[in-house]
Amino acid sequence: MTGCPARYDAELGYWVVDDPAQVRAVMLDPTTFRPDNAVLAHTPLSVKALRVLSSVGFALPLTLANNGGESHRAIRAAVARFFSPARVAAAEPLTRDLFTTRVTAVVDRLTPAATPALTTPTTASALSTGEAVDLVQAVAAEPPALVLLQLLGLRDVPVDALKAWSLDSLELFWGWPDEDRQLELAHSAAEFYAWLRTRAVPGDDLFGVLVGLGLTVEEVCAVGYFLLIAGQETTTQLISAAFHRALTGAPASVDDVLAEASSVPTWRRTTAEAASVGDVELPAGAQVLLGLSGHGGPADLAFGVGIHRCLGAGLARLETRVALECAAVLLSAVQLVEEPPMIELLSFRAPKRLLITALLTCTDTL
Template structure:
């Protein structure tokens, strides 16, 4: 891939979706094996252009329909729920850490973003641990480097997730409500389009926030800094320097110059969003494909730091460097083991 990480040039690319198209945004980074493809096709798995991978005219109405769930008023309204969910888990982690090693990713950061997202989207009766596993495994399938055996395992997980999405879509067609599936069905989308929207929205809308919170916790633990005097500043620092979504993909529709470099048509491009001296906002993208959940992610990360202030200052890391989720476009601590 052609790598572009100078912030000014990244900005120009993101603001020119006609030249730098999103067609490859959710294509598997490592080509899928025949066995993996068969596992996916067994449930009719398909990802037609909808949101992140849509450069066509249908993008605007789909985005507008989904954006209503993430309006500033709705995001602000979920802060009390976010605070309660995180505080409960911080209290649990604090009690456990008195006598045992605790994983702050699993105990604190993992579930609140999923529960908040489901509340915003009007979805109930969802197995949250299953959703978290589906999400992590789908990210690895599409943005990782799994060998053929691992691909097959991940494809079975993605197929299970997709089959669940199909059932929810069918239920919405029978009795359309005002939740995510009902809104998408009422918009006139096909089953495959509804599932494609929900597939990545239910992943990106919560798993990347779990990873952002984990990255922020990692930065604080053992640093001796008073994160809690300025949690907003700390969130912005993490977004600038080590966001959970450090890169994103585009493909050129024609030959084009970026700075002094000539890129050919159909060139795959990897954009460096974070860690290159750019603004924090660049971590969420720009233009017509800017992340719809930017405000929600910032709120949830801030609340997590506020609720965990005392705990973070009282614990020490068990591992000098935690194992990392290290995919093409996703990076964060996979666990954060601490003790008092």
């Protein structure tokens, strides 16, 4: 229904709002369009999965994304201090170093053994066409996590486990897993949550600040659970989407990617009472799915607007820009091996992997 301000999708079970002006209006009215469903499991969890989560005291009380109450402002203010413009700007040297190191390692892997390793290739023909390298794992995966942990003051974090926990939790809450898969994902989420409980102690890092604010252990863990996912995995996915666009010849500036192919293309709201979206009447309790990207809206809409705007917007922009800058030469000298398989969840979309090899015929100076 082209031009319809809101349409009901029976398969998804949501009222879908794609028009950027209407999406903005909904997000700017958090009293009518509440965030209560923002982090609920899209696919209802099975009894077995719920038992696994319950065994570690898993709970998601109202904190940030799902909080439409009075406590939201204080929690958000405490977390926002870690993402101040000054702190984000100060993270650029570390970000650039992390991406440069990984891009250089990819170049070395694509360079024939008989050729000295090249920090920056001088010509595309200097690269081998044999080995295939996954740019998601080799370049995009780790730096956002390492930068986030530095900003939050968190040490001794198992980064590989964090990446696995993040992907599993996104699938558990925004995917379509059957009961067997739910059980696997629930064990992963429970392991993540149990680890978070050990970190909810006084100190000068994010968790210590939240404890000092008077939050309960469950509230501290709820903030940490989704912040440690959203603060790095969605940026890894945004960078992966940017790399994919660059490799396929599509416009790949940060704004292009956010506007057309953001890693978070949708978000959820629910109506507190009967409400209107344009000339469409929605009933009370309606589940609403907002299109944030790919519908002709401004790039920044991908981060939301209003009191629930993404706290890490500035950091995600910086990291994606730096990643594209550091990988620009490499991206011009390689090609995709395959059309990449995708992460396809209700609110998350990005390439799972980007297998590349060096171009065979290009000899242009890079």
